[in-house]
Ligand SMILES: Cc1cc2nc3c(=O)[nH]c(=O)nc-3n(C[C@H](O)[C@H](O)[C@H](O)COP(=O)(O)OP(=O)(O)OC[C@H]3O[C@@H](n4cnc5c(N)ncnc54)[C@H](O)[C@@H]3O)c2cc1C
């Protein structure tokens with residue numbers, strides 16, 4: 505992990521609550537950047553010293569650019585929303601493990617499942633893994649105004665739904681996922697989204713005997729493995745039956761069978 509400076513190439517709206525930051529960042533590519541990893545980004549506001557963790561949404565290795573899909577939520581992300589073309593931002597990264605570590609070489613079919621903001625890293629994984637595996641993307645949104653991350657994908661590879669039926673079927677993302685598992689069982693499922701969605705995806709995977717990895721978006725402090733703010737509970741052979749792992753340093757991607765949701 506190291507600090508690198510990124511130049512804002514573009515800042516544009518993505519959906520009602522999210523914007524897309526395109527960053528040129530040569531330093532990030534010295535050690536490589538992969539789908540599933542995140543950057544810890546300083547928000548250019550002295551009164552907000554804590555960096556914000558944001559997943560990599562797209563990678564352009566030739567141009568040495570990454571894109572981030574950011575939900576304007578609190579002070580930190582609103583400060584990022586105000587960044588303009590040409591601004592300089594400090595990043596730590598790329599941090600964490602990548603989705604690819606979880607996909608065995610002999611896998612053929614991979615299902616990627618995202619909910620809301622969690623669509624960003626799985627869309628990146630879809631782009632990165634499609635050259636090698638038969639990938640399909642499952643995405644769940646609250647409503648049509650929050651849809652992003654589906655552009656440029658063949659229709660038959662996308663299964664998108666919304667909570668209120670304003671985009672696709674009115675359903676949770678586990679509905680099309682369950683249907684497609686019955687038709688075309690994948691070797692691996694990779695997911696990112698809210699905890700109830702991850703729990704449901706994990707249960708479905710277990711029921712069908714499919715390997716599943718989940719990316720956890722926990723609150724973070726240091727992002728460097730030191731403060732333990734981001735701890736999550738995993739099953740372990742301890743007297744209590746569980747142990748804590750750091751999402752920033754040990755994840756953010758974990759085997760779903762290990763996680764205690
Ligand atoms: C590994 C990882 C990847 C993420 N990827 C994305 C992404 O691609 N796009 C995106 O929009 N958001 C992502 N998030 C969530 C994002 O980090 C928070 O929404 C953001 O930090 C909120 O900061 P804020 O100042 O706007 O909000 P505030 O609520 O004002 O934040 C205050 C503090 O809480 C922390 N915090 C608040 N909510 C979260 C949260 N859900 N997760 C972690 N820390 C939080 C902030 O870091 C900050 O220290 C990711 C989080 C993690 C851990």
Ligand code: FES
Pocket residue numbers: 723724725726727728729730731732733734735750751752753
């Ligand atoms: S955020 Fe400090 S240990 Fe993970």
